[in-house]
Amino acid sequence: MKKSQSLKDPLNIILAGVGGQGNVMASRVLANMLSIKGHKITIGETFGMSQRGGSVMSHIRVSDTSTWSPQIPKGRADILIALEPIEALRVMRIYGNPDVKVLVNTRPIHPVGVIAGDFDYPSLETIQKALSALTPNVWMLDATDEAMKLGNPILSNIIMIGAVVGLNLLPLGAVEFKAAIRNFFPEKLLSVNQQAFEIGRNKVMQ
Amino acid sequence: MSRLIEEKEGFPAVLMGNEAIARGALEAGVDVAAGYPGTPSSEIVENLSKVAKERKLYVEWSTNEKVSLEVAAAASFANLRALCAMKQNGVNVASDFLLHLAGSGTRGSLVLVACDDPGALSSVNEGESRHFARLVEVPLLEPADFQEAKDMTKWAFELSEELKTLVMIRSVTRMSHASGNVKYGRLPEKKAKASFRFDGPFLDSQTGPVISFPVDYKHKIIHEKLKKAREIFESSPFNTYEGPKKPELLILTSSVCTLYTREAIHLLGAEKRVGVLKLGTTWPLPPKLVKKHLSMTDKILIVEEVIPFMEETVKILAAEEAREIGIKTFYGKNDGTLPMTGELNPDIVIAALSKILNIPYQAMAPEFEKKVEAATASLAPNRELTFCPGCPHRASFWSIHSALQMDNRKGFVCGDIGCYGMGFFPCGFNVIKILHSMGSGLGLASGFGKLDAFGMDQPVLAVCGDSTFYHAELPPLVNAIHNRANVTLLILDNSGTAMTGFQPHPGLDVNAMGEEVPAVDIAGICKTMGAKVEIGDPFDQQETRRAINRLMEEEGVKVLILRQSCALSPEKKNKKKFEMRVEQSRCIGDECSCNRLCTRIFKCPGLVWDKEKKKSQIDEVICAGCGFCTAICPAGAIVKKEAVN
Numbered sequence: 001m002k003k004s005q006s007l008k009d010p011l012n013i014i015l016a017g018v019g020g021q022g023n024v025m026a027s028r029v030l031a032n033m034l035s036i037k038g039h040k041i042t043i044g045e046t047f048g049m050s051q052r053g054g055s056v057m058s059h060i061r062v063s064d065t066s067t068w069s070p071q072i073p074k075g076r077a078d079i080l081i082a083l084e085p086i087e088a089l090r091v092m093r094i095y096g097n098p099d100v101k102v103l104v105n106t107r108p109i110h111p112v113g114v115i116a117g118d119f120d121y122p123s124l125e126t127i128q129k130a131l132s133a134l135t136p137n138v139w140m141l142d143a144t145d146e147a148m149k150l151g152n153p154i155l156s157n158i159i160m161i162g163a164v165v166g167l168n169l170l171p172l173g174a175v176e177f178k179a180a181i182r183n184f185f186p187e188k189l190l191s192v193n194q195q196a197f198e199i200g201r202n203k204v205m206q
Numbered sequence: 207m208s209r210l211i212e213e214k215e216g217f218p219a220v221l222m223g224n225e226a227i228a229r230g231a232l233e234a235g236v237d238v239a240a241g242y243p244g245t246p247s248s249e250i251v252e253n254l255s256k257v258a259k260e261r262k263l264y265v266e267w268s269t270n271e272k273v274s275l276e277v278a279a280a281a282s283f284a285n286l287r288a289l290c291a292m293k294q295n296g297v298n299v300a301s302d303f304l305l306h307l308a309g310s311g312t313r314g315s316l317v318l319v320a321c322d323d324p325g326a327l328s329s330v331n332e333g334e335s336r337h338f339a340r341l342v343e344v345p346l347l348e349p350a351d352f353q354e355a356k357d358m359t360k361w362a363f364e365l366s367e368e369l370k371t372l373v374m375i376r377s378v379t380r381m382s383h384a385s386g387n388v389k390y391g392r393l394p395e396k397k398a399k400a401s402f403r404f405d406g407p408f409l410d411s412q413t414g415p416v417i418s419f420p421v422d423y424k425h426k427i428i429h430e431k432l433k434k435a436r437e438i439f440e441s442s443p444f445n446t447y448e449g450p451k452k453p454e455l456l457i458l459t460s461s462v463c464t465l466y467t468r469e470a471i472h473l474l475g476a477e478k479r480v481g482v483l484k485l486g487t488t489w490p491l492p493p494k495l496v497k498k499h500l501s502m503t504d505k506i507l508i509v510e511e512v513i514p515f516m517e518e519t520v521k522i523l524a525a526e527e528a529r530e531i532g533i534k535t536f537y538g539k540n541d542g543t544l545p546m547t548g549e550l551n552p553d554i555v556i557a558a559l560s561k562i563l564n565i566p567y568q569a570m571a572p573e574f575e576k577k578v579e580a581a582t583a584s585l586a587p588n589r590e591l592t593f594c595p596g597c598p599h600r601a602s603f604w605s606i607h608s609a610l611q612m613d614n615r616k617g618f619v620c621g622d623i624g625c626y627g628m629g630f631f632p633c634g635f636n637v638i639k640i641l642h643s644m645g646s647g648l649g650l651a652s653g654f655g656k657l658d659a660f661g662m663d664q665p666v667l668a669v670c671g672d673s674t675f676y677h678a679e680l681p682p683l684v685n686a687i688h689n690r691a692n693v694t695l696l697i698l699d700n701s702g703t704a705m706t707g708f709q710p711h712p713g714l715d716v717n718a719m720g721e722e723v724p725a726v727d728i729a730g731i732c733k734t735m736g737a738k739v740e741i742g743d744p745f746d747q748q749e750t751r752r753a754i755n756r757l758m759e760e761e762g763v764k765v766l767i768l769r770q771s772c773a774l775s776p777e778k779k780n781k782k783k784f785e786m787r788v789e790q791s792r793c794i795g796d797e798c799s800c801n802r803l804c805t806r807i808f809k810c811p812g813l814v815w816d817k818e819k820k821k822s823q824i825d826e827v828i829c830a831g832c833g834f835c836t837a838i839c840p841a842g843a844i845v846k847k848e849a850v851n
Contacts, residue, residue, distance in 0.1 A: 070384035074569035
């Protein structure tokens with residue numbers, strides 16, 4: 001459990017998505033990878049009242065000294081991983097700053113208000129433009145499409161973690177991933193998760 | 207094996223607050239654990255149930271919180287160590303027994319973990335359980351981080367055994383559902399033997415009969431125990447001070463608010479000006495310790511959630527000691543420095559500190575804030591509450607709504623607590639018009655159902671879930687039948703306590719520990735009590751609607767059980783019954799007189815409106831394949847095909 005390099009302390013990661021996308025699992029896997037590296041971890045989760053379809057957000061605090069608030073203060077996100085495009089915008093409004101690094105899954109999940117025709121869902125182009133106006137560090141990835149090729153859209157969450165590692169946003173690698181998923185998935189699901197991780201990592205390194 | 211017990215002493219784990227509490231109980235050698243599921247408390251009993259065999263525990267999901275506390279107390283009276291866990295509303299339910307339990311005292315250790323939900327993140331209230339500790343007069347502990355959640359739970363067992371009283375631990379959502387580092391302690395050998403003694407002297411609660419009577423005598427004993435608790439709390443390691451010797455401002459805080467406070471001080475760079483007295487033992491307060499710290503300065507801020515609980519007890523103490531410690535200026539909830547409602551966060555504490563200490567703070571550079579407003583304005587529409595794709599409740603409420611419309615006598619539904627409470631919102635077509643606590647839907651319906659004598663001619667309906675039925679519907683059901691109220695009760699039976707994660711309930715043939723148990727039949731109970739009972743499938747739209755209309759015409763108490771398991775239940779999850787498709791040639795889109803019934807009104811997230819084609823579509827990633835929507839399309843454009851799994 002050696003620390004490879006020192007990080008900003010505390011380092012603030014936000015994982016945002018929609019209920020049902022495996023947001024909580026992704027945050028636990030990622031936090032576990034950081035813990036394996038010897039960092040102290042605090043995870044706060046907000047998932048609201050509905051099981052599916054609501055905005056879901058995990059706050060991960062990484063530190064070498066102490067436990068931090070499970071809610072990140074406003075404007076203080078360092079890394080934002082959005083499993084759904086407009087969730088990236090929602091998080092930026094409260095936790096954004098000019099230095100935040102943003103990784104976005106491009107697959108939209110329409111809020112019921114959009115389905116009902118009360119609101120419009122912005123085009124992906126509009127979303128990317130809006131994000132890029134705020135920070136130069138924006139990456140878009142079609143993780144759900146890749147996950148469906150693997151047979152299950154939920155794997156998009158692990159593909160996104162692979163991409164975080166591929167983009168070198170955190171000092172983590174396949175070793176930590178392999179060790180972490182053993183704590184969360186049964187034996188029979190390890191290889192497909194491993195595949196998803198590699199797809200995410202390779203896609204952003206191309 | 208559960209990761210809660212497979213690692214050795216000293217293992218550095220990352221645990222959820224609730225897991226840490228469960229681990230603490232295991233390290234204390236807990237024998238019996240009981241509770242009723244409720245967010246954010248469920249994972250405590252759930253995690254203990256997973257290790258019941260290995261750690262020689264008896265774990266149960268009881269029918270309600272009061273029964274669970276009675277089950278745990280029985281273990282204590284038989285000299286075992288017991289834990290009981292529930293959400294804040296549960297303490298209200300258990301409170302009648304709780305008051306008498308404080309009076310009778312305990313034998314083996316008994317710990318009640320109450321998980322509050324400041325901000326009502328998954329509740330319909332942000333009620334407090336802390337005042338129950340003061341009301342019934344038992345010691346109250348509040349952990350401030352994950353290590354403490356474990357260590358404090360273990361200590362609570364020891365304290366209970368020493369004082370022979372129930373000890374209450376109060377957690378909150380941001381502690382129970384957050385995760386952090388915990389170092390494991392030792393798991394003890396287990397060799398407890400249960401036996402209930404009652405042959406001792408009448409007044410000896412350890413060997414004689416157990417009762418809160420004679421009240422005068424037993425109430426005095428409670429106060430002797432509290433006196434001892436105060437003395438122990440004076441030197442508790444869970445009460446800590448960090449900061450300068452003579453701070454300009456002293457903050458008293460507890461629970462997760464400690465972490466918000468530390469963050470606020472750090473971001474304002476106020477470490478040299480502010481001292482923090484973090485209290486883990488929040489009732490009764492250790493007077494000498496608090497007095498010593500109040501003497502350090504004249505300005506005091508109290509940071510806590512939700513009601514000004516500590517604020518009041520600290521102010522009383524300060525008034526009593528004013529001659530010695532001087533007059534203080536208090537900041538907190540009463541003077542408006544902190545909000546009286548809702549949960550706190552670091553920014554709210556920063557704002558309070560920034561005002562008191564006169565340190566300017568900006569969460570975002572104004573320029574960036576303007577930019578982010580401009581760039582994202584109206585681009586991120588809210589995600590309003592909705593039922594999951596494939597949820598049988600959406601189907602049930604659709605049929606209830608249709609039945610009420612056809613009946614046309616301004617009928618309404620009394621709601622209850624569960625996912626189906628969202629029938630209050632557009633996702634349930636707003637059919638629920640009144641909603642309170644568990645079981646209150648049918649109790650209210652029983653009352654409304656007697657108002658015909660005063661000219662009320664509206665049909666009265668009530669809904670409840672299967673787990674809720676066992677929890678709190680039996681007394682109001684008896685009441686409605688006995689008093690000849692006119693009520694139609696719809697039991698939305700989705701085969702488990704779905705909202706909190708499929709904990710088993712008495713209607714199932716398996717218990718919390720995975721053992722086979724007799725299932726208690728809802729239909730049989732209702733019939734025996736004297737209600738007319740029908741059973742239906744909510745996914746059969748036509749028959750469900752007809753049944754509701756038929757029953758609404760009849761007098762007395764009628765029960766319709768709508769049975770279809772939850773879309774997220776282990777047997778259904780990720781398995782589509784049907785492949786769904788919108789036949790594009792049949793969907794005439796905007797031209798159809800239905801005015802987009804499927805996406806505008808029905809609004810299942812699995813159906814989306816294709817703006818370019820101006821037709822409805824199935825989102826194959828979201829759709830759960832329940833097949834219900836075929837029944838709502840007047841053009842018959844939504845078609846289903848048996849899926850191959």
